[in-house]
Amino acid sequence: MRLNDGFEASASALTAQRLRMDVIASNIANAETSRGRYVNGRWEPYARKMVVLEPVRKPFPELLNAKLAGGERRTAGVKAARIMEDSSPPRLVYNPAHPDADEDGYVRMPNVDILKEMVDMISATRSYEANVTALNASKAMFTKALEIGRQS
Secondary structure (H helix, E strand, O other): OOOOHHHHHHHHHHHHHHHHHHHHHHHHHOOOOOOOEEEOOEEEOOOOEEEEEEEOOOOHHHHHHHHHOOOOOOOOOEEEEEEEEOOOOOEEEEOOOOOOOOOOOEEEEOOOOHHHHHHHHHHHHHHHHHHHHHHHHHHHHHHHHHHHHHHO
């Protein structure tokens, strides 16, 4: 394990949580967008997006060979695997005066729940803060190791 593995793991998590916060902000901004995309000659409401995170893992033989060859810089951390759309149906809101209302007066609105988005935003923010703390701890350990080396 190298000294800066902690930096790399925390940095990848910071990047992933920042992406998560950006997607959540987009969901909140489009919570009332009844015309999100045009599909088959018809407007569809905005669909809630979610970030799927996964750990950075490689098969052991590949990792071993890369380490023996002096390569493989990143062995720990997390990455955003994809951004997927929530498959839950849109909300139906009764508003016959809306330009997108159907013949019964219902408008198909995005499947975005502001309360759920705010909880996700708090979770992402707390994860971001925890990774900043871990990054600072790694930095403090690295600095202390340099000080010990200088005193010898």
